[in-house]
Amino acid sequence: MTVVAVVVVVAGCAAEPRPIEPEASASASATLAVPVVPVAAGENTPEGAEAFLHYYIEVINYASHTGDTGPLQQASTPDCTGCQDYVNHFNEWDARGGSTTDGDWSISEIEQVPHATDAAWVVTLHLAAGFYIESKGAERKRFEASDEEVTFVARFTNGGWQMAQLLAGRQL
Template sequence: MLIVVPGCSKQPEPIEPDPTPTPVEPVLPEAAKENTEDGALAFLEHYLAVMDYASSTGDVTQLTELSHPECTGCRTYIDLYTDYYEGGGWFKGGDQTLDNTAIQMIDGEVLITADISLTAGSSQAPDADVPSQHKASTEQVTHGMFWVEDRWLLTQMFLGEVPTS
């Protein structure tokens, strides 16, 4: 038996899911609230996740809160993301992971040297006509942080290892 329903001869258009998931603001893990080497490492992992969030959204609120006011490397990224998004630019991809960590303490500052890998991505500068493509890459980066008023603050970031005196 075949039932014909009038007006239902047209198939509905399939709804395609958005291929770009909406970024979710990272939450500081409990481990990053500890004044220990493991706490410092958990803080750095969180900081990188916050950088990824800021680059995907232009929201630098948390990145600013986690950065020491005198951290010039931090300020460079905060300004970059702010300028891009306020000018109509954007970033996609380029998410960071860290590997091969080495932790040192020098004059009360925790320094973590790690291989930071970035996924491939793209960006559109506010004044550019076409997006730029970025290949996946890995760099050795050192991040410095101090425990200040019951929390970690990133104080510096630079390419390479901690210089030996």
């Protein structure tokens, strides 16, 4: 599984990277709850954009475990190619009967970067070790933990944030 770096652009100056406490990993479950958009993510502020970024990571984890890409599509602009690549991947994975256990993304470091119009960050994502099944009836396989740098760009539109770009590596 390849992890793509995601960056969310927030108005303002670049900041030094800062460590983020790891978030607990949720295992795949039939009762996994749909992530809820935090109230702060409705604010057109750097804090609101960062709250949205954390929510977006939760939505990616949710889609990877459940195959339900509705929340991921709603949290992404229609022209976000990197976002749509993940939607397509999770839809294809689910159609084949594929599944994952553990292996959640978490933010280990975040750096706000300047962007002309949107909120942006370069983020170091940690992918926890886990297991996957490529298709129904296939052998269960393990994947190792890894860290990837991703650029996320979020846009405030219609009273809320949406991911506008999801790019591997440091792209801004």
